[in-house]
Each structure stands twice: as structure tokens, then as C-alpha cells.
Amino acid sequence: MSRASIELATQLRERAVADGTAYALIESLTTEVGPRLPGSEADARAVAWAKARFEALGYDKVWTEPVTFPKWERRSERAAVVGAHAQPLVITALGGSPAGDVTAELVRFDSIAALEAADPAALRGKLAFVDVPMARSRDGSGYGAAGPVRSRGPSIAARKGAAGYLMRSIGTSPHRVANTGITRFDADVTPIPSAALSLPDADQLTRLLQRGPVQVHLALDVGWNGEYTSQNVIAELTGREAPEEIVLIGGHLDSWDLGTGAVDDASGVGISMAAGHLIAQLPQRPRRTVRVVAFANEEQGLLGARAYADAHGGADVIARHIIGAESDFGAGRIYGFNTSAPADQRATSDAIAEALRPLGIDYLQDQGSPGPDISPLAAKGGAWGWLGQDGSDYFDLHHNADDTLDKVDPDAVAQNTAAYAVFAWLAAESEGGFGSAPKAAP
Amino acid sequence: MSRASIELATQLRERAVADGTAYALIESLTTEVGPRLPGSEADARAVAWAKARFEALGYDKVWTEPVTFPKWERRSERAAVVGAHAQPLVITALGGSPAGDVTAELVRFDSIAALEAADPAALRGKLAFVDVPMARSRDGSGYGAAGPVRSRGPSIAARKGAAGYLMRSIGTSPHRVANTGITRFDADVTPIPSAALSLPDADQLTRLLQRGPVQVHLALDVGWNGEYTSQNVIAELTGREAPEEIVLIGGHLDSWDLGTGAVDDASGVGISMAAGHLIAQLPQRPRRTVRVVAFANEEQGLLGARAYADAHGGADVIARHIIGAESDFGAGRIYGFNTSAPADQRATSDAIAEALRPLGIDYLQDQGSPGPDISPLAAKGGAWGWLGQDGSDYFDLHHNADDTLDKVDPDAVAQNTAAYAVFAWLAAESEGGFGSAPKAAP
Known part of the structure; x- marks a missing residue:
């Protein structure tokens, strides 16, 4: 990892912890769209919201990909x-x-x-x-x-x-x-x-x-x-040297209908959208492409993630999905970091861990797992990153009517955004990888 | 106040803080009857419950008095x-x-x-x-x-x-x-x-x-x-020397329909019922009568309390209502005590305050007010006692679906019961009073 990349990671981290973009996105999605049950009228409003926000946030490409599923009411x-x-x-x-x-x-x-x-x-x-x-x-x-x-x-x-x-x-x-x-x-x-x-x-x-x-x-x-057809909403910052190599971060756009899906998962959408936005403001694009995905219908069986893996999970594409990480465990502070990289390919992970440490994030090399919407890619051999949030209160809110904006701490959201920005930036700057390699289907 | 009366108050206090009767009553009422909206089918079940419980708890007399009101659904x-x-x-x-x-x-x-x-x-x-x-x-x-x-x-x-x-x-x-x-x-x-x-x-x-x-x-x-006719449920320990003089404690039996009325006001019913029960277990009845009232329909305008004051609030009867105190502010610990007694009639209040002190209760001579169901009597000139509960969390629960048994702390309930038992016992033992005297109607 170059000294310049590390210096920009430090800048990114310091800007992000003082930045309100992610919280403003969470506020906007939960207020203007509200609950986002897959297949509901609000599902379409959420897709339009995500597309418009990505476009306004300085991404190089924004598109949608269809996800069809049975509708439950x-x-x-x-x-x-x-x-x-x-x-x-x-x-x-x-x-x-x-x-x-x-x-x-x-x-x-x-x-x-x-x-x-x-x-x-x-x-x-x-x-x-x-x-x-x-x-x-x-x-x-x-x-x-x-x-x-x-x-x-x-x-x-x-x-x-x-x-x-x-x-x-x-x-x-x-x-x-x-x-x-x-x-x-x-x-x-x-x-x-x-x-x-x-x-x-x-x-x-x-x-x-x-x-x-x-x-x-x-x-x-x-x-x-x-049946209903929703959309994965996808945005990219195109890599300056290796645009075909992808570092994926994201969250899911749908929610259950009882609350407004603030911690599950407007937070993940806001954190990852804002992380990409902060990277877009740096003087140059990262070496690899940073892709941010707002997945459709996670709640009823990772349906957006499966559609994404079907569309982008060919053997050649898996190898080019350098790593993926999803924020889908609320809005608590991140306390731990790890990746699935094998022991002989830890250099980039080590550098990221070092850059995350000032955020109070420990390098926990025996912990972690892929976020739900990363798991279909991981099953095909894609590497995953884990930015472990404190979920002590998460199940007070998860899938119930109390999942509303007032339960989200703006400072914790900024810390999360800083972590995702640093992670995505350094993973995309690095020449090294994390061991993504296609697996034979089980 | 005699030394013997004070000694029995000490016994009562010590027994009460280790006694689970009040909490068991709260558990029973909130579980078996549940929400008790005035005029609902559960209103009648609550009346039957209160009557049966008073009878089982060693009171000398138990009766009901009708309270008629319009029914809201x-x-x-x-x-x-x-x-x-x-x-x-x-x-x-x-x-x-x-x-x-x-x-x-x-x-x-x-x-x-x-x-x-x-x-x-x-x-x-x-x-x-x-x-x-x-x-x-x-x-x-x-x-x-x-x-x-x-x-x-x-x-x-x-x-x-x-x-x-x-x-x-x-x-x-x-x-x-x-x-x-x-x-x-x-x-x-x-x-x-x-x-x-x-x-x-x-x-x-x-x-x-x-x-x-x-x-x-x-x-x-x-x-x-x-229209519906409910009942005030009333029970007495008949005074051994001055049975016509009444010390009244109580709570209200009705509740709103969203929770199970645990803090509002199964707690007041359980605390006052159990306080009388503990006094009933002493070797002798108190000098005056201790009357415990489970009031009907407090929530829609003190309708049980008004019916009680109409039935028992004649000028002669007010003078014989030595003092009244209602527990209707949840199940938090009692921190303060006072009465409405004028400055020249504070001797009994002072003695009660002294006996309450070991429960962590301060004598706050510039604070307090009659409980809601005591206020119609107080308006006619009846003296009131105030056993002020910590209500910091009360309005997290009051009149909403969260007013359920799990929010009630058994230790705090026992402290409350001890305070009501000591208060009622000493007020009923005393020769002195608190200044009850009929007022001209306003």
C-alpha cells in the first residue's frame, strides 16, 4: 500500500467522522419513504429514492437490476x-x-x-x-x-x-x-x-x-x-487503473413494515452511500472500482443478493469481486474488523486494520462473517470483509415497530461511515487482494 | 401516640418489606383480569376479583357500592x-x-x-x-x-x-x-x-x-x-375503640385498555389491599377503622370517587374521615411523606413521618396533594395524606400498552406496602387527627 493511499485514508477518516451525510440519508429514507415492505408501493418509492440519491452524490454510474419475487401482504x-x-x-x-x-x-x-x-x-x-x-x-x-x-x-x-x-x-x-x-x-x-x-x-x-x-x-x-419486480440499485466510482476489479459495499433498501427500517437497514444504505460519496470527493478515483449496492428484498430471503450473485457471480466475475462488505446490523459503533483473506494474503487486511484503529476498531482475526447480502457471493468464493457493529441493542428494534430514526445515534453513524470509507478506499487502492477465487458449486 | 402503637408500627414495617402479598395481588389482577376498561366485560371480573381477594385477606367487612356511568368503547x-x-x-x-x-x-x-x-x-x-x-x-x-x-x-x-x-x-x-x-x-x-x-x-x-x-x-x-353500573369495592378492619372514625387508603380498580393497568393502578390496589391485610394480622385491630377502597372508574373522571364522596361525604361523615391516601402514581419507591394537617395539628403526622424514615422516606412538609380518588373528599374538607412515589418512569407506561407487570419492581412494591401499612396503622391508632372538617360547598 502506498504512503499516499494511507495518507488519503487518514484524510477520509477524519472528514467522515465529522460528516453528516450518512445520517441525513437515513433521515431522508425513513421519513420520506417510511417502511419499505418488499413489493409494496413504498418499494418503488425506495428504488426511485436510492437512484436519485446516488446520482446526486457524485457517483460515476448509477443503474438498477431487476429482482422478481412473490409479494407478501x-x-x-x-x-x-x-x-x-x-x-x-x-x-x-x-x-x-x-x-x-x-x-x-x-x-x-x-x-x-x-x-x-x-x-x-x-x-x-x-x-x-x-x-x-x-x-x-x-x-x-x-x-x-x-x-x-x-x-x-x-x-x-x-x-x-x-x-x-x-x-x-x-x-x-x-x-x-x-x-x-x-x-x-x-x-x-x-x-x-x-x-x-x-x-x-x-x-x-x-x-x-x-x-x-x-x-x-x-x-x-x-x-x-x-409477483413483484423490484430493483437492486447499484452505483460505482470507476477505478482509475483496474476498473474491472470491484470492491463492493452496501446495505439493503427494503425493510419490514412495522417500523421505518432505520437500523434495518436504512443505516446500512446511508453508511455505504455516504462512504462512496466521501471517496468520490478525494482528488482521484481509487485504483479499483468501488461499487455500492442497495439490495432489494433482503428480508424475505436475500432475493436481491441472490439476483446480484446470479448476474455477477460467474467464475471470472467472482475473481474480480475483490472483496464485499455489507452494513446490516444496525447503527451501533463498529468495534472489530476482519476479512476472510487466508493467512498468506493478509497484507491489505493488515493495512486496513491499522487505518481503522484510530476509530476504536480492533483487528479481530478470529471473528466475523459476511453480511447477509454478501453471503451468496461468498458462497461462490468471493472474499468478505467484516466491520463488526455493537449490536447490544439491535434486537430491541429489529423487525419491530420501534425501528425508527430516533434510535439512530448520528455520531455512531459517522464512525461507521468513516470505517466503510477507509475500508473501501484501501481495498480499492491496494495491489493485493483477499483471496477471492471461484469455488465449485456445492 | 403510645409506645405500643409505635412498636407495632415497627413490626408492621419490617414484616411488610419482606412480604410478597402486594406483588402477588398485582400479578393476579393484571394476569387473570388483564385490562379493565370501565364498563367492559373485564370491569365486572375485576369487581368480583377484588371482592374475593378482600374476603380472603382477613378483612372484617367487604361490600360494594354502585357507580353508574356512560360506557365508552x-x-x-x-x-x-x-x-x-x-x-x-x-x-x-x-x-x-x-x-x-x-x-x-x-x-x-x-x-x-x-x-x-x-x-x-x-x-x-x-x-x-x-x-x-x-x-x-x-x-x-x-x-x-x-x-x-x-x-x-x-x-x-x-x-x-x-x-x-x-x-x-x-x-x-x-x-x-x-x-x-x-x-x-x-x-x-x-x-x-x-x-x-x-x-x-x-x-x-x-x-x-x-x-x-x-x-x-x-x-x-x-x-x-x-350506560353501565360498576362497583366501588370496599373493605374494613373495624376499629376497636372508635369504629365510626375512618382512615381510608386505596387505589382504583379500573384501567385503560391498552396495557394491563399494572402501574395504573393494579399497584395501588395491591399495595393498599396488602397494607390492610398486614394490619389485620397484628394482635389487635387498630383503635379506628381502616377502610380500603378499590375505586371504580377513576380514569374517566373519578366517577367511583365521586360516588363515594356523594354516599359518604355528608358533613358529619367528612369529620369522621380522619384522613385518606390513595396510591395512584405507579409502583416506584416512596421518597416523601406529608399530610394536609394544619400547623397546630401535626403531632400524628410527625409520628408517622418518624416511623416512615427507615424506609428512606423524607418528611416533606411543603409538598404533596391528595390522590385523585381522595380529591372529592378533600374538596369537602377531608384531610389527606401523601406518600410520594418516584414517578420518573411512570409516564413511560401511563395509559399506554407498556403498562404491564414486568415494569413493576417487587421490592419497590414491598416498600410502598410498608409505608401504607405504617401510615394507616398509626393514623388509626392515634387519638389526634389531621384537621378533617366539613367545608361549605364552593
């Missing part, structure tokens, strides 16, 4: 305990749930293993209630552990004949907000109405069950409805 | 920004609002004075949006300052021809929960649909208004629907 949802302890419940349908109107007795499980072990006779016609708390942690590791409650639970319950599925939200908020998120039904089961309860509501049901049988009425008017 | 409510920035809003109808379905432009006011000063021509057919933040404070003083936004704002807007009324919730929660509460329309105006926005939603509208005109669709299916 939330029209109404409610639930209530019925009978002697009648009372309403705060719930939200899981993405992918069918509509349904069920009144049935609850059968509670404290783990997915317990649900799997259940006798179908005990569950037939009942509402499965899976009540698994999620642990709070800086790195979000509790999310992975709780994940199967949403991803696999509904299918397991449906296969055993349950009439519906209620789960404790995967989240850490003590407030009366339920967390949605996608679920998928296995091909061999008939989908059942499936929803998540706020944490206080899950605790309330558990207390009621200690007193005797509990009947719940669950009424969801939601479901799949046709 | 919340059936459905929603609001959304329409047009170029379309997005849903988190709102809740104000109690007393009529039904209505309005789509109109917002006109924002940052104070009630600004609304009052508005030209009716600018407001006719529009939605008034009154956006006044509430200050957080230990003693809840911010509530009084913001109060007119809910109590007077809708009538002012209606008189100027507004089609509807939206207000920033009177509350301090940064979460996506809106705070309800009663409003009353002046007799000379046609009521208009009126609702409160969560704080993030109010801020969102203010940001959108900075960009240009904003249209909002407000659809409320709510309103008055017939």
Missing part, C-alpha cells in the same frame, strides 16, 4: 385470550404466514426440541406456543440460537396438525412490540397462520397457562399475493 | 400518512372521542396557546396536530403542564371547525406506544375524532411537515354506548 392481524381471562394480545404475523382465523387451546413448548418431540395427538387442532427467550449480546449471537423458532417452528407444528403457531418474538425488547420476520413452510405441509408475540405477552400467556388451559383467538389477514 | 383505530410519503402511524383514540373517518391536511401547533390563537379559517376541515413534549420528572409535574393538550385541545379545535384532532402523547416513552386518556368536549361543540400519536410518530409528522403539506387519514371506530 399484511392487511390485518389480531389475537386475544378468550374465556375467563379474556384480554387482547400484541402479536404480528410472520412474513410468509397464510391468512387464518383460529380459536384453539395453547400448547406451550420451551424449545424447538420439545416441539419436535411432541406427540401429534397432543397438538392436533391446537395452537403451538413456542416460548424461547433470546440472549442479548454484542455480536448478536443470540439471534442464531433462537432462529429456528421462526424458520422451522411453523413447519414442525403444521406437520403435527397444529391449527396455528404462536412464538415469543425473537428479540430483546421489554416493550409491547412484536418482531416479525420471514418463515418458510416445507413443501410437504399445509401452511398454518403463524405469528409472534411481544415479550410481555408471551410472559402473560405463560402465567395464564400456570393457572389452567388457555384458549386464544388468532385472526390474520395476510398472505402471498402475486 | 374502543373497537378499532388506525391512521396513516397518505400521498407521496404514505406510511402508517401508531395512534390511539382518546377516551371520549367519537367515531370518525377523516382524511385531511395537518395543521401543526407547538402549544395550546398557539391552537387557541389560530385563525379558524386556517383550521376549518383540517386536522389539528398539537405537538407539545412532556418533561420527565420525579414528581410527575410535567403531566399537569401537558394536561390541557388532551383535556382542552379537542374542544378548542372543534370550535374552530377542525375535522379531527391529533396530539403528541402525553408521555415520555421513546417507544412506539401511544398514550390514551379521557377528554371531554365542551357542550357547545360537536365532538371530533381525537387521537394521540406515539412520540416517534409525532416527530415523524413534524419532519414530514418540514418538507411540505401532509395529509393524514384518521379512522376511529370508538364512542359512547349506553
Whole structure:
């Protein structure tokens, strides 16, 4: 890495921590577009917003690429305990749930293993209630552990004949907000109405069950409805020497519909857009191309990222995707950095780590993973960078109504932007790489 | 005050801080009955609950007295920004609002004075949006300052021809929960649909208004629907020497419908019920009668308290209501004590203050006021006691969906119960009084 490149990285870092562009973008997207459910009317507004913003921010090329997917709609949802302890419940349908109107007795499980072990006779016609708390942690590791409650639970319950599925939200908020998120039904089961309860509501049901049988009425008017074509919105700063080599950063443009998608993921969009914008203001373009992608429909299965990898993931193209990093874990300060580069190709990673250190970022060489929308490229052999954010509060907000602008700290956003700018700049300036090489399909 | 009375107060205090009765009552009421909107099916369940619990807790007499009032119902409510920035809003109808379905432009006011000063021509057919933040404070003083936004704002807007009324919730929660509460329309105006926005939603509208005109669709299916007769539930420990002299403590049994009324006011009911129960376990009854009242329908205008004052507020009876104190400010620790006793009748107050000191309670002789349900008695000349709770977090929960059991600290509840037990015991043991004397009606 040249001394000049390092000096410009220092300039970039110092400008970025004092720059409000990323926060202003987050404010704009969450205020003017609001929630951005894939396939909704707001999805198209978000695409237009991203295109216009990239164009205004000094990028050399801006374009869109289509992403087609089935459209899921939330029209109404409610639930209530019925009978002697009648009372309403705060719930939200899981993405992918069918509509349904069920009144049935609850059968509670404290783990997915317990649900799997259940006798179908005990569950037939009942509402499965899976009540698994999620642990709070800086790195979000509790999310992975709780994940199967949403991803696999509904299918397991449906296969055993349950009439519906209620789960404790995967989240850490003590407030009366339920967390949605996608679920998928296995091909061999008939989908059942499936929803998540706020944490206080899950605790309330558990207390009621200690007193005797509990009947719940669950009424969801939601479901799949046709197909929609959204767009990945892509912008580039064209590399001055090796324009065909690409350093990719980004976030996802869609969000769930309950909040305004401020931490998930207007923040990632704003941080990566602003990082590229800051690089565009340097006296010269980076040696390689810096590409910023606002991915479509991450929430329902990385659909924008898969479309991107299909379009750009040929063996030759993977080798030219030098590295990719996505900001999709909120707006907390970045505490750690790493890349997937193998031990004999760490020189560029080492230089980036050094340039990130003044931001309070440690070089954590045994940690990290590709961001969600980078994972389809990574699966094909693309190298990834990890800029690990403090996610201690992320699951207070993730996929629920509380994901709004007021939860975003402008100073932390500026620190993130500085880190992404330094990372992208140095990765694009370097002659060295991170080991991207096409893998045989698994 | 006799040495024996003081010694028993010490015993009572020490037992109470280690006793879980009050918390168990709060848990039971909020779990088994849940929200207790006046006139709802749950209102009757709450009355039956209170009667059964008093009977089980060792009171000498338990009875109910009817309280009749118009019934207000919340059936459905929603609001959304329409047009170029379309997005849903988190709102809740104000109690007393009529039904209505309005789509109109917002006109924002940052104070009630600004609304009052508005030209009716600018407001006719529009939605008034009154956006006044509430200050957080230990003693809840911010509530009084913001109060007119809910109590007077809708009538002012209606008189100027507004089609509807939206207000920033009177509350301090940064979460996506809106705070309800009663409003009353002046007799000379046609009521208009009126609702409160969560704080993030109010801020969102203010940001959108900075960009240009904003249209909002407000659809409320709510309103008055017939009449209902609930009950004040009353229990006594009959005084051993002066049974006709009454020391009254209590809370209110009703709640708003969005949460489970844990801090407002299952806590007050549990604390006062448990305080009487602990006194009932002493070797002898207090000299005077200790009466515990679970008041009906406080939320819609102190209707249970007014019925009680009508039934028991004759001039002779006021003099025999030695003192009254209500717990209706949550479940925070009590930090201050005072009574309305005049300077020449402070001996009993001084003795109570001394007995409360080990609980961390200061004698704040220039502070305090009667609890809401004591105020009709106080207006007739009844003396009041004040056991001031730390309300710093109260308006995060008050009248919104977050008012649930998990927000109640069992240790703080036990401290409150100890304070109420000591207060009621010593007030009932004393020969002296606090200055209750009938006033001429104003």
C-alpha cells in the first residue's frame, strides 16, 4: 500500500467522522419513504429514492437490476385470550404466514426440541406456543440460537396438525412490540397462520397457562399475493487503473413494515452511500472500482443478493469481486474488523486494520462473517470483509415497530461511515487482494 | 401516640418489606383480569376479583357500592400518512372521542396557546396536530403542564371547525406506544375524532411537515354506548375503640385498555389491599377503622370517587374521615411523606413521618396533594395524606400498552406496602387527627 493511499485514508477518516451525510440519508429514507415492505408501493418509492440519491452524490454510474419475487401482504392481524381471562394480545404475523382465523387451546413448548418431540395427538387442532427467550449480546449471537423458532417452528407444528403457531418474538425488547420476520413452510405441509408475540405477552400467556388451559383467538389477514419486480440499485466510482476489479459495499433498501427500517437497514444504505460519496470527493478515483449496492428484498430471503450473485457471480466475475462488505446490523459503533483473506494474503487486511484503529476498531482475526447480502457471493468464493457493529441493542428494534430514526445515534453513524470509507478506499487502492477465487458449486 | 402503637408500627414495617402479598395481588389482577376498561366485560371480573381477594385477606367487612356511568368503547383505530410519503402511524383514540373517518391536511401547533390563537379559517376541515413534549420528572409535574393538550385541545379545535384532532402523547416513552386518556368536549361543540400519536410518530409528522403539506387519514371506530353500573369495592378492619372514625387508603380498580393497568393502578390496589391485610394480622385491630377502597372508574373522571364522596361525604361523615391516601402514581419507591394537617395539628403526622424514615422516606412538609380518588373528599374538607412515589418512569407506561407487570419492581412494591401499612396503622391508632372538617360547598 502506498504512503499516499494511507495518507488519503487518514484524510477520509477524519472528514467522515465529522460528516453528516450518512445520517441525513437515513433521515431522508425513513421519513420520506417510511417502511419499505418488499413489493409494496413504498418499494418503488425506495428504488426511485436510492437512484436519485446516488446520482446526486457524485457517483460515476448509477443503474438498477431487476429482482422478481412473490409479494407478501399484511392487511390485518389480531389475537386475544378468550374465556375467563379474556384480554387482547400484541402479536404480528410472520412474513410468509397464510391468512387464518383460529380459536384453539395453547400448547406451550420451551424449545424447538420439545416441539419436535411432541406427540401429534397432543397438538392436533391446537395452537403451538413456542416460548424461547433470546440472549442479548454484542455480536448478536443470540439471534442464531433462537432462529429456528421462526424458520422451522411453523413447519414442525403444521406437520403435527397444529391449527396455528404462536412464538415469543425473537428479540430483546421489554416493550409491547412484536418482531416479525420471514418463515418458510416445507413443501410437504399445509401452511398454518403463524405469528409472534411481544415479550410481555408471551410472559402473560405463560402465567395464564400456570393457572389452567388457555384458549386464544388468532385472526390474520395476510398472505402471498402475486409477483413483484423490484430493483437492486447499484452505483460505482470507476477505478482509475483496474476498473474491472470491484470492491463492493452496501446495505439493503427494503425493510419490514412495522417500523421505518432505520437500523434495518436504512443505516446500512446511508453508511455505504455516504462512504462512496466521501471517496468520490478525494482528488482521484481509487485504483479499483468501488461499487455500492442497495439490495432489494433482503428480508424475505436475500432475493436481491441472490439476483446480484446470479448476474455477477460467474467464475471470472467472482475473481474480480475483490472483496464485499455489507452494513446490516444496525447503527451501533463498529468495534472489530476482519476479512476472510487466508493467512498468506493478509497484507491489505493488515493495512486496513491499522487505518481503522484510530476509530476504536480492533483487528479481530478470529471473528466475523459476511453480511447477509454478501453471503451468496461468498458462497461462490468471493472474499468478505467484516466491520463488526455493537449490536447490544439491535434486537430491541429489529423487525419491530420501534425501528425508527430516533434510535439512530448520528455520531455512531459517522464512525461507521468513516470505517466503510477507509475500508473501501484501501481495498480499492491496494495491489493485493483477499483471496477471492471461484469455488465449485456445492 | 403510645409506645405500643409505635412498636407495632415497627413490626408492621419490617414484616411488610419482606412480604410478597402486594406483588402477588398485582400479578393476579393484571394476569387473570388483564385490562379493565370501565364498563367492559373485564370491569365486572375485576369487581368480583377484588371482592374475593378482600374476603380472603382477613378483612372484617367487604361490600360494594354502585357507580353508574356512560360506557365508552374502543373497537378499532388506525391512521396513516397518505400521498407521496404514505406510511402508517401508531395512534390511539382518546377516551371520549367519537367515531370518525377523516382524511385531511395537518395543521401543526407547538402549544395550546398557539391552537387557541389560530385563525379558524386556517383550521376549518383540517386536522389539528398539537405537538407539545412532556418533561420527565420525579414528581410527575410535567403531566399537569401537558394536561390541557388532551383535556382542552379537542374542544378548542372543534370550535374552530377542525375535522379531527391529533396530539403528541402525553408521555415520555421513546417507544412506539401511544398514550390514551379521557377528554371531554365542551357542550357547545360537536365532538371530533381525537387521537394521540406515539412520540416517534409525532416527530415523524413534524419532519414530514418540514418538507411540505401532509395529509393524514384518521379512522376511529370508538364512542359512547349506553350506560353501565360498576362497583366501588370496599373493605374494613373495624376499629376497636372508635369504629365510626375512618382512615381510608386505596387505589382504583379500573384501567385503560391498552396495557394491563399494572402501574395504573393494579399497584395501588395491591399495595393498599396488602397494607390492610398486614394490619389485620397484628394482635389487635387498630383503635379506628381502616377502610380500603378499590375505586371504580377513576380514569374517566373519578366517577367511583365521586360516588363515594356523594354516599359518604355528608358533613358529619367528612369529620369522621380522619384522613385518606390513595396510591395512584405507579409502583416506584416512596421518597416523601406529608399530610394536609394544619400547623397546630401535626403531632400524628410527625409520628408517622418518624416511623416512615427507615424506609428512606423524607418528611416533606411543603409538598404533596391528595390522590385523585381522595380529591372529592378533600374538596369537602377531608384531610389527606401523601406518600410520594418516584414517578420518573411512570409516564413511560401511563395509559399506554407498556403498562404491564414486568415494569413493576417487587421490592419497590414491598416498600410502598410498608409505608401504607405504617401510615394507616398509626393514623388509626392515634387519638389526634389531621384537621378533617366539613367545608361549605364552593
